[in-house]
Amino acid sequence: MNNNIQQHEDESLLNTNGHTQATSIPAPPLQVHDAVHANPTAPLVASLPPTGQAAGPQVAAAPVLLNEMKNGSANPTSSGKGERLQLIDEDQKFNPSVKEYLSKWGIEDVGFNYDLCAVVGSQSTGKSTLLNKLFGTSFDVMNENERRQTTKGIWMSHAQHAPILILDVEGSDGRERGEDQDFERKSALFSMASAEVLMVNMWEHQVGLYQGANMGMLKTVFEVNLGLFQAAKSKTHVGKDKTLILFVIRDHIAQTPMENLSRTLLADMNRIWDSLSKPEGLESVSITDFFDFDFTSLPHKLLQPEEFDRQVLQLRGRFTERSSSQFLFKQQYHKRIPADGLPRYLDTIWEQVMTNKDLDLPTQQEMLAQFRCDEIASAAFATFSNSVKPFRKPLETGSIVDTLGADMAQHRGVALAKFDKDASRYHAEVYKRKRLELLEKLNTALLPLFLGQLRNLHKILIALFKKAIVDRLRGESYDFGQVVSEERKKALTKYNAAASLILLQDTDWSVKEELSQFEEDVDKIADQCRAEETVKMVTQIERSLKKSIAEPIELALSKPGPDMWDRALDAFRVALDKAESTYLGKAKGFNCTEEENAIALNSLRRKSWLALRSKVDEQTADPVLMSKLRGLFEDKFRYDDQGIPRVWKPDDDIDGFFSKARNDTLALIPVYARIEPSDPSKNITLPSTAEDPIHSAVVDRGEDEEFDFSETLNIFSETRKADIEARFRKEADAYYVEAKRSMVSSIAQVPMWIYAVMAALGWNEFIAIVRSPIYFTLLLLGLAGAYLVFKLNLAGPLMSVSKAVGREVHRLADDQLRAHFSQPLPQPAILAEKPSYADKPSSSNAPAEEIELEDRQKKID
Numbered sequence: 001m002n003n004n005i006q007q008h009e010d011e012s013l014l015n016t017n018g019h020t021q022a023t024s025i026p027a028p029p030l031q032v033h034d035a036v037h038a039n040p041t042a043p044l045v046a047s048l049p050p051t052g053q054a055a056g057p058q059v060a061a062a063p064v065l066l067n068e069m070k071n072g073s074a075n076p077t078s079s080g081k082g083e084r085l086q087l088i089d090e091d092q093k094f095n096p097s098v099k100e101y102l103s104k105w106g107i108e109d110v111g112f113n114y115d116l117c118a119v120v121g122s123q124s125t126g127k128s129t130l131l132n133k134l135f136g137t138s139f140d141v142m143n144e145n146e147r148r149q150t151t152k153g154i155w156m157s158h159a160q161h162a163p164i165l166i167l168d169v170e171g172s173d174g175r176e177r178g179e180d181q182d183f184e185r186k187s188a189l190f191s192m193a194s195a196e197v198l199m200v201n202m203w204e205h206q207v208g209l210y211q212g213a214n215m216g217m218l219k220t221v222f223e224v225n226l227g228l229f230q231a232a233k234s235k236t237h238v239g240k241d242k243t244l245i246l247f248v249i250r251d252h253i254a255q256t257p258m259e260n261l262s263r264t265l266l267a268d269m270n271r272i273w274d275s276l277s278k279p280e281g282l283e284s285v286s287i288t289d290f291f292d293f294d295f296t297s298l299p300h301k302l303l304q305p306e307e308f309d310r311q312v313l314q315l316r317g318r319f320t321e322r323s324s325s326q327f328l329f330k331q332q333y334h335k336r337i338p339a340d341g342l343p344r345y346l347d348t349i350w351e352q353v354m355t356n357k358d359l360d361l362p363t364q365q366e367m368l369a370q371f372r373c374d375e376i377a378s379a380a381f382a383t384f385s386n387s388v389k390p391f392r393k394p395l396e397t398g399s400i401v402d403t404l405g406a407d408m409a410q411h412r413g414v415a416l417a418k419f420d421k422d423a424s425r426y427h428a429e430v431y432k433r434k435r436l437e438l439l440e441k442l443n444t445a446l447l448p449l450f451l452g453q454l455r456n457l458h459k460i461l462i463a464l465f466k467k468a469i470v471d472r473l474r475g476e477s478y479d480f481g482q483v484v485s486e487e488r489k490k491a492l493t494k495y496n497a498a499a500s501l502i503l504l505q506d507t508d509w510s511v512k513e514e515l516s517q518f519e520e521d522v523d524k525i526a527d528q529c530r531a532e533e534t535v536k537m538v539t540q541i542e543r544s545l546k547k548s549i550a551e552p553i554e555l556a557l558s559k560p561g562p563d564m565w566d567r568a569l570d571a572f573r574v575a576l577d578k579a580e581s582t583y584l585g586k587a588k589g590f591n592c593t594e595e596e597n598a599i600a601l602n603s604l605r606r607k608s609w610l611a612l613r614s615k616v617d618e619q620t621a622d623p624v625l626m627s628k629l630r631g632l633f634e635d636k637f638r639y640d641d642q643g644i645p646r647v648w649k650p651d652d653d654i655d656g657f658f659s660k661a662r663n664d665t666l667a668l669i670p671v672y673a674r675i676e677p678s679d680p681s682k683n684i685t686l687p688s689t690a691e692d693p694i695h696s697a698v699v700d701r702g703e704d705e706e707f708d709f710s711e712t713l714n715i716f717s718e719t720r721k722a723d724i725e726a727r728f729r730k731e732a733d734a735y736y737v738e739a740k741r742s743m744v745s746s747i748a749q750v751p752m753w754i755y756a757v758m759a760a761l762g763w764n765e766f767i768a769i770v771r772s773p774i775y776f777t778l779l780l781l782g783l784a785g786a787y788l789v790f791k792l793n794l795a796g797p798l799m800s801v802s803k804a805v806g807r808e809v810h811r812l813a814d815d816q817l818r819a820h821f822s823q824p825l826p827q828p829a830i831l832a833e834k835p836s837y838a839d840k841p842s843s844s845n846a847p848a849e850e851i852e853l854e855d856r857q858k859k860i861d
């Protein structure tokens with residue numbers, strides 16, 4: 001690549017006056033425009049409108065530009081502009097730096113707002129010179145001293161005054177390539193496929209020639225065009241993508257009028273066109289369906305430099321002034337390649353040309369559109385990815401991003417707008433397709449955020465739901481069913497609201513599945529709470545049942561008899577029925593299922609039964625039972641039928657009463673031993689856990705213990721029964737002994753006459769005391785002291801004091817005696833024969849009272 005910036009050649013070689021004509025033929029119909037056609041021979045100055053008139057900014061700018069040209073200020077190097085690059089080198093390699101250059105020239109981002117023209121023609125016909133003058137470029141110009149090829153390959157540059165790209169094509173017909181017309185053909189194809197305006201540069205004297213007038217090259221161009229239509233396979237394409245061929249006749253000295261030259265050239269082209277074999281269906285199409293022709297001439301640059309410059313300037317205006325009627329870059333010639341896609345397009349076209357493939361421009365444009373749309377989409381997606389990255393972390397850590405929905409929509413919108421801005425210029429169908437693809441890609445990238453947000457929403461709302469229920473159930477009075485239904489509704493509303501915020505348009509996203517999963521989990525928690533609440537409720541009911549059965553059971557068990565269990569079970573059934581109806585009443589608000597109710601009722605019955613059993617156990621504990629039996633025995637033995645205590649008299653049948661009372665009481669022990677009502681209809685039966693399917697399910701969940709109903713009916717075993725009997729017998733015997741003793745003591749009463757004898761014998765002593773003042777005073781004092789002790793309740797304290805004193809005296813005496821007898825005695829043998837009280841063996845170790853009782857018993861028997 002040659003980036004040299006060449007100065008414009010010296011313009012002051014010759015200064016010969018001449019006149020210039022310009023003829024243009026837009027089509028259809030074929031027309032001839034001549035910038036000065038009204039008077040072809042008139043000098044150029046006369047043909048220009050006066051300064052300030054509507055005809056042309058190019059005219060107004062003319063003096064300035066002329067000065068630029070003369071002073072060399074149009075020199076591209078001075079402004080840093082006008083750089084060029086060798087687009088295709090001598091070895092026919094495409095330069096990959098086009099994009100870089102376009103960007104440097106500020107053309108990459110202009111979309112369709114640029115134009116492209118190419119110049120072809122025989123070698124050394126002043127093409128580069130003309131381009132440099134027209135556009136301020138810096139293409140190489142031949143050195144006069146050595147006449148040889150200067151432009152090799154195809155060069156590209158840009159205009160200084162407008163967004164115009166220029167292709168300077170290697171001259172044809174040069175001795176350097178000789179017979180080889182391969183590059184000429186390829187470069188012509190390439191130029192035609194890319195340029196809106198194809199300038200054909202030729203000397204005036206070449207008009208009418210075949211090779212010299214580039215007719216061979218033009219024939220190729222026309223053939224290629226027809227080939228393009230064959231590829232497009234549609235006649236509708238005809239007339240849509242036209243190219244303007246602008247003939248520039250150099251060194252026109254005006255001997256032959258421009259009109260004649262134009263006509264000759266047109267006739268030549270029509271002849272060529274006619275000679276071409278047309279594709280099927282396109283036999284009748286005219287050359288002007290594909291091409292517009294324009295003709296212009298320039299005076300001799302060396303002989304008429306001033307005129308040459310003026311004409312060039314005028315010609316420049318036709319390239320740059322969009323408002324001018326003679327503006328060359330008409331809309332219809334534009335190849336509709338956005339500037340950013342141009343490098344790729346040119347590269348592909350050249351590749352096609354190189355591989356001798358048919359040039360199918362529409363397909364190329366489509367392929368370019370695909371390529372560029374992909375590139376633009378990738379760039380937009382990369383920016384989008386970066387901007388949504390910050391959302392990932394909070395969502396991964398379980399947070400909810402409040403603005404996620406709006407943010408996702410905004411970032412997606414930005415990416416699509418970015419894509420639309422650059423890609424909408426390309427092939428419409430491709431653009432639409434690629435936009436859909438991008439949209440899908442963006443949605444796919446956003447999907448994890450959407451799902452993450454839903455996941456977190458689910459977790460957080462479930463936790464909140466649980467907490468709200470637990471908090472509300474802590475209160476004193478609540479309706480569980482209402483609490484659950486209110487909180488459920490709240491949770492679902494919140495979920496729906498939050499989920500709808502992140503549902504984006506143009507997606508197939510749905511929250512249906514997630515919502516149903518959420519509902520399922522909410523219900524699961526409600527069920528859990530309900531189960532806990534049911535257990536709580538059953539426990540409460542059980543507690544109140546315990547309270548309500550306590551008294552009736554105690555009462556029933558304290559009055560044993562054949563119907564003792566009938567009464568106890570009656571009381572239990574009443575309490576159980578009440579408990580069950582309380583449960584069912586409360587369970588209505590819980591929305592419990594039949595199965596849950598069955599489980600809870602089963603549990604309630606079992607727990608109630610166990611409560612009954614525990615009460616019975618309490619009432620049949622050893623001391624309680626013994627006291628009951630004792631009481632019953634006493635009632636029968638010590639009281640008569642009217643409940644009056646018996647005073648045993650010698651003629652009473654103590655033995656008979658005793659054995660009856662004892663046997664009756666002993667007969668009650670088996671009644672206590674087992675829960676068994678006399679009336680079988682009052683029997684209560686509960687299923688044991690082993691045979692209860694409902695309970696098995698509960699046990700499987702580890703919520704309850706094993707329960708064997710038949711076991712619970714037995715209050716105590718045979719061994720214990722025997723033990724109780726034995727103990728009772730002993731106690732009863734004690735009562736018997738006591739009864740006998742009380743009868744003996746009543747027999748041993750002092751007769752009344754003894755008291756009369758005592759009064760008769762002691763009468764003298766009584767009189768002696770009454771008559772003696774000392775004794776009488778002592779008697780009065782004694783009576784007064786007794787009265788005081790009685791009045792002040794001092795009998796107790798006096799007794800305890802006297803007892804304490806007695807004990808102390810006894811202890812002291814005991815100590816003294818022990819101390820005395822511990823000394824060696826003069827006759828120990830005598831003392832040893834009398835065992836002390838302490839050493840006295842207690843026959844059978846029984847307490848003294850018992851021994852005494854036994855003695856008495858023996859006597860009675």
Ligand SMILES: Nc1nc2c(ncn2[C@@H]2O[C@H](COP(=O)(O)OP(=O)(O)OP(=O)(O)O)[C@@H](O)[C@H]2O)c(=O)[nH]1
Pocket residue numbers: 009122123124125126127128129130140141142143144148149150151152170171172250251299300301302
């Ligand atoms: N007679 C005449 N000579 C010109 C004119 N314009 C340029 N020249 C001269 O023609 C010679 C060739 O000019 P270039 O601009 O290099 O021609 P070219 O067609 O670009 O040459 P290649 O790029 O090699 O094909 C130079 O010496 C110019 O000074 C013109 O209008 N008339």
